[in-house]
Amino acid sequence: MPEGVKTSLKKNVKPTDFKGPQKARSAFMMFCDKHRSKVMADLKVDNPAPKISDSAKKLGEMWKTAKTSDEGKQLEEEAKKEKAQYDANLEAWKSSADYKEFIKADSAHKKKQAVTAATKKAKDSGMPKRPLGAYMSFAASKVGEVIADFKKKNNTEKAPSMAERTNLIKPMWEALGEAGRKAWEDKVQEEKVKYEEDLKKWNESEDGKAYAQAILDTDPKKALKAAGEPTRPQSAYFLFQASIAEEIATEFATKNNGKKPSLKDSAPLVKAKWDALSADEKKPFEEKNKAAAKKYEEDMKEFKKTDAYKKYSKMLNKRKSSTKAMKSSKKRKTDNGDEPQPEESPDGSNEHEDEESPEDSPEEESPEADGEEGEQEKEQDA
Structure with missing residues (x-):
């Protein structure tokens, strides 16, 4: 994967992130690229901040007339040439290592999205929530107090950053001493036992089974x-x-x-x-x-x-x-000249x-x- 490229849950993986060719434009898109700046300038006469949808609507109306004109026909020819070049570049890219990395990243992205969707559905159906650790539980109990004190001491309405909260809460945790921290650890252990019991029951429910299968x-x-x-x-x-x-x-x-x-x-x-x-x-x-x-x-x-x-x-x-x-079904022949079956290796043995x-x-x-x-x-x- 090219350096700096990350798999996002929110955005699709783009071929261009992996040196893939830019998708060919249609004749209409070429027309929009050519006239968009003038259309936006005209719209600003009546509205200083026109919406993109306004310009798109205007360009669509203009194209209805222009597509049968000489300009429209010329753009159609240019679009065909650009598409042919794109197809050639795409085929070449599909033979590259970058394309293989794109497929891996795209697959990982789709898997993440599917897992996220399944997990959200499970949580909405009542899947037990894993308890926090001892320190995190303590921090959660103190965060409101810490934010209020920070605002008061600094005479501000801005809440402290995560780093600032950690710097304020961690000394409080350490000040509890071993006995104080153990009390939180014991509490969390009890919560974990209950969580495991609740999770086991939920896993046997219809929602739990559906989540497991997903x-x-x-x-x-x-x-x-x-x-x-x-x-x-x-x-x-x-x-x-x-x-x-x-x-x-x-x-x-x-x-x-x-x-x-x-x-x-x-x-x-x-x-x-x-x-x-x-x-x-x-x-x-x-x-x-x-x-x-x-x-x-x-x-x-x-x-x-x-x-x-x-x-x-x-x-x-x-x-x-x-x-x-899939590998064995490629154009390979067995000893008797027949195509190997899916379960069969080229030498006739069971793979x-x-x-x-x-x-x-x-x-x-x-x-x-x-x-x-x-x-x-x-x-x-x-």
Whole structure:
């Protein structure tokens, strides 16, 4: 994907973002481009701020007369030439690496839109809302108070920015002490237990099943997460990183006028501290990782027995079969000269024999080592 191009939920992916040809103009569009400035100038005589719709209406009326004139016929010829050039450029572009990147981005964009639509529909139907983390819950309870105090102290009606709110709320969180923070953590744990129970019930409802199927059709891996797929445990290194996150943030802010470190800023600092640890100092993190990995393996064995995982495996194998069928149906001949069947490789053997087993679980295809770190970051960025 070209640098700087991002997949947006709101806007369609444009071929021109990937060096694709500009779409050919129609004769009418050429006419509009030619006369628009004069039409707008004429409209401004009576209205200093004419609407685009006003100029479009006027140009449409003018074209009805002009399209049969010599000017209109000339523009029709120019439009044909531009279309022919566009078609040639389009065919050339379709053979490029940029076109392949466009297809990937367009597919990702459409998938995001489909998932967003399905999620919105699910939320509107009463899908339980995941509870906030301890810090975020505390921050939410204090944000009104913080905004009011900020406006009063600064004699302004402007609310503090997110960064300013964080700088005001974080010291309040730290001032709670270990016991005070634990009270919030216990409260959140209770909310999580209730959430899991409510989600399980909702998943069995008609709305829940419809949502699960919609997500399965558009984003199978997301469907597994929604169905309760166990989260891959953090590595020893990432456990260490989480344990010193506040220390790193404080050190960086002290040296950079209070600036909060980005992941890029903190990564070398964390690595330096990790590399400086002895084997004995690393051991607690490694032991914690081993224990989490063992539990994860046990949880995954149970998860693979669920309907959600079985549906995912079935869909995954179906897609692989479809892909291999397309490849084998190209202009290749088997030993007897016949076109190979979709299930058949060119040598007549069954290509499905070397397919991955359903036991090649999704967690191996979609590592989630950064899953918990991302949630921790969100909680600290209130």
